[in-house]
Amino acid sequence: DIVMTQSPDSLAVSLGERATINCKSSQSVLYSSNNKNYLAWYQQKPGQPPKLLIYWASSRESGVPDRFSGSGSGTDFTLTISSLQAEDVAVYYCQQDYRGLTFGGGTKVEIK
Amino acid sequence: QVQLVQSGAEVKKPGASVKVSCKASGYTFTSYDINWVRQATGQGLEWMGWMKPNGGNTGYAQKFQGRVTLTRNTSISTAYMELNSLRSEDTAVYYCARGIRVRGVNDYWGQGTLVTVSS
Numbered sequence: 683d684i685v686m687t688q689s690p691d692s693l694a695v696s697l698g699e700r701a702t703i704n705c706k707s708s709q710s711v712l713y714s715s716n717n718k719n720y721l722a723w724y725q726q727k728p729g730q731p732p733k734l735l736i737y738w739a740s741s742r743e744s745g746v747p748d749r750f751s752g753s754g755s756g757t758d759f760t761l762t763i764s765s766l767q768a769e770d771v772a773v774y775y776c777q778q779d780y781r782g783l784t785f786g787g788g789t790k791v792e793i794k
Numbered sequence: 795q796v797q798l799v800q801s802g803a804e805v806k807k808p809g810a811s812v813k814v815s816c817k818a819s820g821y822t823f824t825s826y827d828i829n830w831v832r833q834a835t836g837q838g839l840e841w842m843g844w845m846k847p848n849g850g851n852t853g854y855a856q857k858f859q860g861r862v863t864l865t866r867n868t869s870i871s872t873a874y875m876e877l878n879s880l881r882s883e884d885t886a887v888y889y890c891a892r893g894i895r896v897r898g899v900n901d902y903w904g905q906g907t908l909v910t911v912s913s
Contacts, residue, residue: 731906785831788839
């Protein structure tokens with residue numbers, strides 16, 4: 683199984699400041715046939731199902747604010763919230779779909 | 795609009811089975827995969843398996859092999875997840891999600907079904 687490791691487990695950021703979450707996979711999730719990284723990011727608020735934010739490591743899902751961005755390739759990925767808003771308080775998960783489907787352990791984002 | 799509506803909460807005894815349904819609407823049911831993901835209280839997301847409604851092909855996470863069965867009824871656009879030999883550690887919210895294999899994502903999710911396993 684591909685293991686996804688997120689860091690940090692939690693972080694507190696001031697409103698308007700940048701939040702950065704890291705995700706590392708135990709093996710590459712880059713498909714050579716289409717040069718796409720099968721890495722997605724989700725946001726989950728309490729009592730709600732996850733919401734898709736980013737796919738192919740850096741493509742933003744329709745309707746997702748542009749303050750959310752993803753980067754990385756191969757085994758190392760980052761989700762960045764450029765200017766944290768109050769409504770961004772949530773747990774964020776990375777997920778690979780290269781072989782099976784596995785999630786990172788989650789990163790809780792709070793307001794400082 | 796795309797919706798996945800799951801069946802209601804269940805309480806089961808250890809050793810029993812549970813079957814959760816997931817009714818899809820707003821899209822062609824047979825054109826997208828269905829993934830099942832569970833989440834214990836305060837814990838992360840755990841993938842259980844996938845099903846391709848067109849043809850019924852399935853794939854299961856190794857942890858759940860032999861204990862989970864994914865099925866569907868295309869005439870009513872409904873997917874099912876049955877988990878056997880329940881134990882207390884299976885207490886969790888179970889989600890179905892619409893999978894888009896080419897993008898490697900789950901873009902729509904059901905509301906979740908709480909399954910409680912308790913003697």
